[in-house]
Amino acid sequence: MLLLRTCPDCKHNLNCGCPSGTVVRKGRGSGFLRDTEAMERFFDRLYSKELPMPVSVKSRLGFADPAEWPAILAVYNKYPLTELIVHARVREDGYGGTPNMEAFAYAYENSRAPLCYNGDIRSVADVRRIEEHFPKLRAVMIGRGAVTDPGIFRELATGVRMTAKELREFHDDLYRSYVSMWGVKDTLFKMKEIWGYLGNRYPDADKAKKAIHKCRSEGEYLTAAGELLRIEI
Ligand SMILES: Cc1cc2nc3c(=O)[nH]c(=O)nc-3n(C[C@H](O)[C@H](O)[C@H](O)COP(=O)(O)O)c2cc1C
Known part of the structure; x- marks a missing residue:
């Protein structure tokens, strides 16, 4: 936290x-x-x-x-x-x-x-x-x-809001650091927990959020997360 x-x-x-x-x-x-x-x-x-x-x-x-x-x-x-x-x-x-x-x-x-x-x-x-x-x-x-x-x-x-590009960079840094420390399986578990909060930014994207929570591989995760992280809020 x-x-x-x-x-x-x-x-x-x-x-x-x-x-x-x-x-x-x-x-x-x-x-x-x-x-x-x-x-x-x-x-x-x-x-x-x-x-x-x-x-x-x-x-x-x-x-x-x-x-x-x-x-x-x-x-x-x-x-x-x-x-x-x-x-x-x-x-x-x-x-x-x-x-x-x-x-x-x-x-x-x-x-x-x-x-x-x-x-x-x-x-x-x-x-x-x-x-x-x-x-x-x-x-x-x-x-x-x-x-x-x-x-x-x-x-x-x-007063400067975070852009979608900055959030994507932040996410990618965090994801890579987690993978280097804990490997993919544990990282996916942690990222799903983080998306429990981060997902609140995207109230209309239930399908992509569900895909994150169901994903079992790095590829599935990065595709689903990438879809959300492209959205400018
Ligand atoms: C998953 C989770 C883990 C937390 N871990 C800690 C912790 O280790 N130490 C702590 O002082 N508070 C911890 N908290 C409590 C938060 O610091 C905070 O007091 C609480 O979430 C209310 O603030 P918020 O509404 O801004 O989230 C945790 C809260 C959550 C939801």
């Missing part, structure tokens, strides 16, 4: 956002959020000695219900986190539904740590809207939107 991080100091990040069952079952990721007393004990231990490095946290709003968020934020506010990245969903949302902007606004008003917004940013217009609503925000993080549009970072910086 591609991430945009704008805080150069935050090299050590505690991920309290991961919703995966295997992670949550061990009380890690967003599973950590179920017990605010345990969170406090953990952070007390972490900060009991002078920490040699800055620590940031990435968090969801809660485990099952955004009503959990004020108590969770109160824990974070007790410690000098260098940044708080908020994925504005609870664990039970997975990656679906829509981010809870009301709960994020609560973080904006009450977070002691500099704040980074995360959740469903798909375009430059989405970033501008967030910046307008939350002008003192430290950063935004872009996940799936950056896989759908790998040009989003340049467009944010310069």
Whole structure:
């Protein structure tokens, strides 16, 4: 997953956002959020000695219900986190539904740590809207939107959109690097996953997208992907 991080100091990040069952079952990721007393004990231990490095946290709003968020934020506010990245969903949302902007606004008003917004940013217009609503925000993080549009970072910086030719070159570089690292079979598996996001650029090309997901050889893959990558958006 591609991430945009704008805080150069935050090299050590505690991920309290991961919703995966295997992670949550061990009380890690967003599973950590179920017990605010345990969170406090953990952070007390972490900060009991002078920490040699800055620590940031990435968090969801809660485990099952955004009503959990004020108590969770109160824990974070007790410690000098260098940044708080908020994925504005609870664990039970997975990656679906829509981010809870009301709960994020609560973080904006009450977070002691500099704040980074995360959740469903798909375009430059989405970033501008967030910046307008939350002008003192430290950063935004872009996940799936950056896989759908790998040009989003340049467009944010310069206003210049990625062309179909540039996307094709990016794709071809990525494909060749993957093949050199993992061989064709594993690369096709990874590329199919990437097309799960990249394919959103081509809402009217279901046939070619299906062909990518069904392909079994490099030739089949490159033909189907090439068909989509020719389309100028
Ligand atoms: C397939 C997938 C893998 C992810 N892996 C990570 C990860 O390793 N570390 C992390 O902090 N977040 C990870 N995330 C979460 C994203 O960083 C991000 O918080 C989430 O996708 C919401 O942002 P978005 O709506 O911009 O995608 C992952 C998300 C997805 C969909």
